[in-house]
Amino acid sequence: MRYTWKWEWTFVSSALFWFAIGGLAGLLLPLLRAFSADSTLLRVYAGSVTTHGVLMVFGGLFQLMVGLCLLHGRVMGGRIDEWSTRLPVLLWLSTNVGLAFMAVSVFGGFAPSYVLVYPLPLVGADVALWPRWALLIALVGIALVLLAVLYLYPAAIARSLFGRLLPTRTQLRGLIPDPGSLGMSIYALVMPILGLPVFLFAAVVFLVALGLLRPETIPIATSARSFNVAFWLFAHNLMEAMGIMTLGAIYAIVPRYTRSGQLYSPRAAVVAMILYTMAAIPAFGHHLYTWVTGNPEVLQNVSRSTSWATGFIAATLTAFNVGLTVWRNGLRAHPAPLLILGGLLLYLIDGFVALELSTPAWNLRLHGTLYATAHTMTILTAVLLVFLGVTYHYYPALREYQLDLRLGYLHSGLSFVAALAMFFSLLAGGVAGLPRRAYPWLPDENAFAVPLLVFGLLFALAQGLFAWNLWRTERARATVLAPAPAAD
């Protein structure tokens, strides 16, 4: 049993490794404001923005979710065959080799930020902002990570839950009482389809970068407009799919720390997840409101109403369901539900800001500022808190040991407070009109970096406590599980 679960722990520990590097890069961002910008610091800043975004999302959060979700799937589905090991191995290699390629390209100067803002990667190479070899290595890395996120992970989910790629009708019905597996299945169903355009367009761009194809040969793939529509269809829905898996984790884990062990309304949970998915998919257009002319009004209205619908569903169905579960059935004190509920609270608080940004009148004054950064960073932090809670829950299943709960309480409390404080520090910067990913700011704007650095350090301290907790527990585990010395 320990052997078959090895890969899940490998994902979790790889996630912690990338979190550490990405987190350090993130702390550099406000710290660099203390120095007057020169060409070297401009490059360091741009490299840190790219490293922080890519590593926190794909190196850290994605792999943490993969490890814990595959474990959940294995626990619930119990399907173990040769593919249960092969697919995670391929997935791990694709993700981590891809990230290593991207890290090398950043060291080579490639720094288009983690959203790529196409056609910047190509144009940057044309104007010698970064070398062409760094662009080509980055594109290989991006392709490997996309392969992992869009195809290998869904395949691994399907194999672990159903023992096959396509579930039977009976297996689909079996998902209803298990929202955790339902959330994973929704990811596996939607992401391969919604990510296909950007995957194909990226392949064409790779051929263009190699000089094997002219951009005008397939204009639909290489024009800035169509590429960005495809990109946001993917990127927005990747965040939403991660969000739906997060809701699934909340529904699955929180009731286990209550007296009854049951959700207040399992049916409402299933309805919420399906409605949320349907509303979230067309909402991606809210990323394109500042295309004032190019974004048709009908698409703006669809994006706006579906964005607000996701918020309505999350607030009225999910929050109410989870809240009443805890209110009626009590809650056993443990870092797992506390982190998960803290993550849900942060998800809802940030969700309202997401709705503000989905409103064209506000968006046209806040898009491109730290207000949007506050939303992106906090939604990911909320997902992180939930999955850290899932880590506390599943750690005994993964490692046959329990983490120190007192350190866990401190970790959960500090993480929540620091995340909320960082959120409001970024919102304040956004209201002041500070452009995101911009270095330097105007001299009188640098004061906004101080709270970001202070609360960023506080958040890092909280994660340091978690790392210390893990290290202590792993050391104790190694001591106990080590073979006894042979008697003379």
Add this chain to the structure above:
Amino acid sequence: MPSLGEPFGALILALGTTVILLALGIAVIAQGLRGGSHPAHAWLVRAIWVGIVTLLVVGVNLLSETWTRAEPAGTTPPTLVAQVEASMWRFALEPETLPVGQPIEFRVRSADTIHGFGVYDPTGKLLFTVMAVPGAEERAIFTFREPGTYTVRCTEYCGTPHGLMRATFTVQGR
């Protein structure tokens, strides 16, 4: 008193929502840790909660239709056209002096990659942003109410010197 439609109004509303959600969240967790209890009228609590959320969703969306913003071309007849070309890492504006109180149509283009045309008033407040996409022309209409020196800053990441991509133009009274 700033309007709710201003960025500061958005922050105040976000802060208010946070306080309410934090209070409810802490109350639920505290009640749970105390052992929980069956609420007497769960259906009533649910109805009130759904009602509040519905009011917020509908209210904000209806109100937002009345807020000042840059409009897509065609909604207001412009009296002046301003050409804007964004390129790595500068803005070229023609003309560089614009009048107060007249609807101006900004025609924004990009010569290379995506840029953001963010216009800030003399106090540093962001008035509107338009994304400049290569291969297309974005047209947005805005009416300036105050004379002064306005700043343009790039609001879409466009490479290492993105933070240095700025320009100014003047708005003069009639």
